[in-house]
Amino acid sequence: MILFLLRRSLTMAVTLAIISALVFFIIKLPPGDFLTNQIAELRAQGEAASAAKAEFLIKQYGLDRPVWEQYLIWIGVWPGPEGGFNGLLQGNWGWSFEYDKPVNDVVGDALWLTLLVNIAVVIFVHLVSIPIAIYSATRQYSLGDYFATFIGYIGLATPSFLLALILLFYSNRWFGISIGGLYDPAYANQPWSWGKVQSLASHLIVPTLVIGLGGTAAMIRRMRANLLDELGKQYYVTAKAKGLPPRKALLKYPFRMSLNPFISDIGNLLPHLVSGSILVSLVLSLPTVGPILLAALKTQDQFLAGFILMFVAMLTVVGMLISDLLLAWLDPRIRLGGS
């Protein structure tokens, strides 16, 4: 077990190192960077003083150095312009030129809200889809199954941003919930209070529904197919022949077996928590990470974009580890079985 964890940590570290290099160099691929673009703009407008400030920033962040040196400084294994190591490894996430603030301040709140929205979505998807899938699978080709399938396909086919707009409009009209955002504009710069939490909760409903709908539909279809496969297996017949009540036989044997693919999905789920649903976030103007990432990539705000991408990569790698450990915990064949 310990050996396994050590081995995995090592491969994770190597993977992350490779990803960080890729991320950094791809961001740097287009000619120029945020500051050179800005300097050119400022010069065109004749604001020499601002341009001088920008040039000072270039020096300060080592943007005049070769790309590989910038990369190593960003990671924190090369002495920076002020001397000393000061990069990701030391907990310095860099500076956002666009917002003129440390990356930490830019993403801090957004990260939490993103996780909140998406965890709500994940819970919603599972709570809704698992019972429906079990119902559909055990009553295959019944009226209820066809109905669930029909609704599922509609869910899959509906463009989520469109649905988002419609729901926003009606929730505003019927319930008076303000349009967009995750809480009422009145609470925008206020400290957390009970009212703000309530406002947050009521604003969560629409995004959760909208983002979760497609996932729910897909999950129902997959869960139903998995379960149908398992229902045909011999061990389920054995369980019934033993005299187990139908519900217990179903939940203890085939249902448990059909969960495996979803556990291996956790690895993919975590990064989705951050980078998924960008379109919907834009439409609903949710203060989440997605839109920030999009803007950062457009303006070549390299440290901001790099940090978000690294964060997503980190989540992916950790998610994979978690799902592997969970699988081994749940499935003795993996835990004990040979190759």
Place this chain on the structure above:
Amino acid sequence: MKTPLLSIRDLSIDFTTDAGAFRAVDGLSFDVPRAKTIAIVGESGSGKSVTAQAILRILPKIARIGSGSILFDDPRDNAPPIDIARLDAEGEAMRSLRGGRIAMIFQEPMTSLSPLHTVGDQVSEALIIHAKAGKAEAEERAVDVFARVGFPDPKRALVTYPFELSGGLRQRAMIAMALITRPALLIADEPTTALDVTTQAQILDLMRELQAETQMSMLLITHDLGVVANMADEVVVMYRGRVVEAGPREEILRRPQHPYLTALMRAVPRFDMEPGERLTPIREIKSAILANGSTERANAPANAGPVLKAEELCKTFTLRAGWFSGRTRLIHAVNGISLELPRGKTIGLVGESGCGKTTVSKMIMRALTPDSGRVLFDDGSGMRDVFALEGDGLKAYRRAVQFVFQDPFSSLNPRMTVYESLTEPLRIHDIGTPDERFGRAKQLLEMVGLDRRSLRRYPHSFSGGQRQRLGIARALALEPQVLLCDEPVSALDVSVQAQVLNLLKDLQSALGLSYLFVSHNLAVVDYIADTIAVMCRGYIVEEAPKVALFRNPAHPYTQALLAAVPDPDIDRPLDFAKLRVDRFSDPAKWPEPFRLTAGEVGTMVEIEPGHKLRLTSSSLKEAA
């Protein structure tokens, strides 16, 4: 004795499918007497398993009991018999019978147990449901039952998962699960079909003992008349959902009346067949090309040397003990195997599962690389080392040696038509124009006795036997010289088995093919092979022409294998007492001079022309 335990009258079961409704069981009537064993015999599709499912009311959703009654007279109470056919399938009354008073064991012990739950959990569960026992009490009883069915360490069995057990122990666990509630009736659906012969004999023995102990009745479903002869008191022969013959074992097996039963008995290979005697399949197939006698083999080289030779093949596998542990285990799958396959002849490779016979065939095909040893192939221009072949030489070898797989269901791509499957080898090797390939495909179909109109159909519309014939046709597409057949008939029904075996024989004589025939079924190998090699734990322990081997087995392992094959002749019952000692498959427990202790490989010694035995080296020195 009073009324029978179970009495089935005029039972009909209907299936509703997309293709329309059909009656799987039609007016079935028979009785299961108390404390006796009744065997239902029939080929697949005859309705025997459906009958068992109906008794437990676990029929698939598309099936429905149309009419008739299933009266169950529980000996435990004095209540009048219950009509199972009228109970609610999911109701309380039926559930307490199911698993409690009537239990069932299934054919495939691996898939019949959940891989995610321990054996102990699954066995004690039955008791928790029916006897309302607590968990601790149920586990205690489970340990007793595990000990009774022959688990070496019954306490450990509680926390063991099915995949950690051998096939025989899994089936013992199934039996434990069925018997823990002390049912009045045990239904066994092909309980030993998936097991090796020696394991089969032990399981059958166990079932007989337990029956004598608990006085339960058994309903045994099987297609193996040998098992019937050794187990049943009464026999019911089913054909297309109807009983065609029924009666006491003696009468049925000695004086079979119905043509179907006599045909079934003639279709099974037996050891006492005359040399050259052919099996008579229930439905004969006509191979158009073979009947015309138009052989296409013209370039058969004249030299008499073997076409294929394996020399001292060795292969080890490294297994990891689990995900988290770094521990590894070294498995010696094949230890110094040498074989010679004469041109136009068949070598049979026999052994129990896990003895390395499939590994040998894969190495010959060059799908696996041996750790040491060579495979030599002679295409007529002299022996060449197969593992040294490259480029065109290797391509030619791939064409010359083809494989016929065990499972006809998974070895054909379900998304390819017959035409595509049959011509794929030709396309890969870039042989012929599309028109020529089309002609070849038709020719191949006729060769294996299938209608040429089948070309546009997909594999799922063929039966198991037909699919296996398609597999053979595909293997023949490239005009190979050698066919490696890995258990080609073990997934098939007995009635179909004879068809495929005869086809292989006919093809061999018409095309001059050489076969390496791998199987665990001794009678089948005896029927088809010229020379037989018996494998155990990666060694060939005995090798001889088939007449010598089965008439005069010299090695204790061969003798044990032969003694464990149930014979349909009721005058030759299995000697269960002799088989009870489980020491046949452990080379360290063989008597001198056969004993192979760790590190000892022994030497093959010729005791009569062509008949070789593996003896310890030390015993040889003494003799010399």
